[in-house]
Amino acid sequence: DNMNFPNLQDLHCDSNQLTALPDNMNFPNLQYFNCFRNQLTALTNNMIFPNLIDFSCDSNQLTALPDNMNFPNLIDFSCNNNKLTALPDNMNFPNLQRFSCSDNKLTSLPDNMNFPNLHSFSCSDNKLTSLPDNMNFPNLKHFNCVDNKLTFLPDNMNFPNLKELYCSGNELTFLPDNINCPNLQELICDDNQLTTLPDNMHFPNLQELICYNNKLTSLPDNMNFPNLQRFDCYHNYLTFLPDNINCPNLQYFNCSSNQLTFLPDNMNFINLQYFDCNYNLLTSLPNMNLPNLLELYCSNNKLTSIPDNMNLPKLRRFNCSDNKLTSLPLCILNFKNLQVFTNCTVY
Known part of the structure; x- marks a missing residue:
């Protein structure tokens, strides 16, 4: 029970059948501790690891974490796939960069999490209904709250360095108007209840x-x-669709399975390679000028004709099946790179 190894730096006891850890673990020089994939139901309160850098206790049966975890040098902490219902209120890891508590039973997060150097935070696959208002992670780059029960995000989300925001699979009905994430590169909010997107999304x-x-x-x-x-x-x-979508570097655009009755005349997507507008209510297509388009899908609409002078010199795949076409589109004669022309039924 009294393990005292003053020079121990790495302790890996993962993938066993451990049900408990010793009460007094005093490893002053321990840097890496992995106890994942065991049967642990609790962690000892007397873990003295002042130099711990990496700690993983994933895939156990933990229902709580110790209140007095004091790891001032911790950089990576992962407690995924347990049975945690709450996190300690006084989690103070000033050097923590990556924290993942996914796949637990959390219903809330502590209000006073102080991780000034946090880069990545994942709390996906829990039962969270809200997030703290005062999340202060000035260096956060990746935030994943996928597959929870969130109905809203905090109004004052201020993550100036955030690059990836994943909030799919929740119950969100709107996104905050004042998300301050000027460096955001990926906004993933599918599978929610959103009825609109903010008008002032400024994500250059x-x-x-x-x-x-x-x-x-x-x-x-x-x-x-x-x-x-x-x-x-x-x-x-x-x-x-709005007339003035300004996305000059757009390469992939999928607006299928909506209720669109027309497309804008001025779709200026010079770098677009893939466009899917299947399963809408389109009665016509605009004279598309998309010099780099490779794939065009407009099946299952109400099209009666296809414009003759669409400029799609690189088109390889074209599917206009299940429409109301009365003749074959002449434009296909200009598609010299066409490889697949799918089921163009003529009525």
Whole structure:
């Protein structure tokens, strides 16, 4: 029970059948401690690891963590896949950079988490209904709260260095208007109950916007994302797309399974390679000028014709099946790189 190894730096006891740890673990030089994949139901209150850097207790049967964990040098802490219902109120890890408590039974997070150097925080697959208002993580780059029961995000989300925000699989009905994340690159909010997106989303570095499987009826008028590369808004209730979508670097755009009756005439996506507008209510297509488009999907609409002069010189795949076409589109004669032309039924 009294393990005293003053020079021990690495302790790996993972993937065993441990049900308990010794009461007095005094390892002043321990840096790496892995006890994941065991049968632990609790951790000892007397873990003296002043130099601990990496601690993983994933995949056990833990229902709580010790209140007095004092690891001033801890950088990585992972307690995924346990049975935790709460985290200690006084978690003070000033050097922590990565913290993951996913796949537990957490219903809330402590209000006073002080992790000034935190880079990555994952609390996915829990039962969280809200997040603390005062999350102060000035260096946070990755935040994952996927698959919880969140109905809203805090109004004052101030993460100036955040690059990835994942909040899929919740019950969100809206996103805050004043998200201050100027360096955000990925906003993943699919599988929620969103009816709209904020009008003033200012994310000049955004590269991916994923908002499919929501209840969106419209998109913001001023979508200005100069670095956006992927936009997924399928399986919503959109009836139109804004005229002035400014996404010059967009490469992938999927707006299928909505209620669109027309597309904007001025879709200026010169770098677009993939466009999917299947399963809408489109009666016509605009004269598309998309010099880099490789794949175009417009099946299961109400199209009666396809414009003859669409400029799609690199098109390889074209699917316009299950429409109301009365003739074959002449434009296919100009698609010299076309490899697949799918089931163009003529009525």
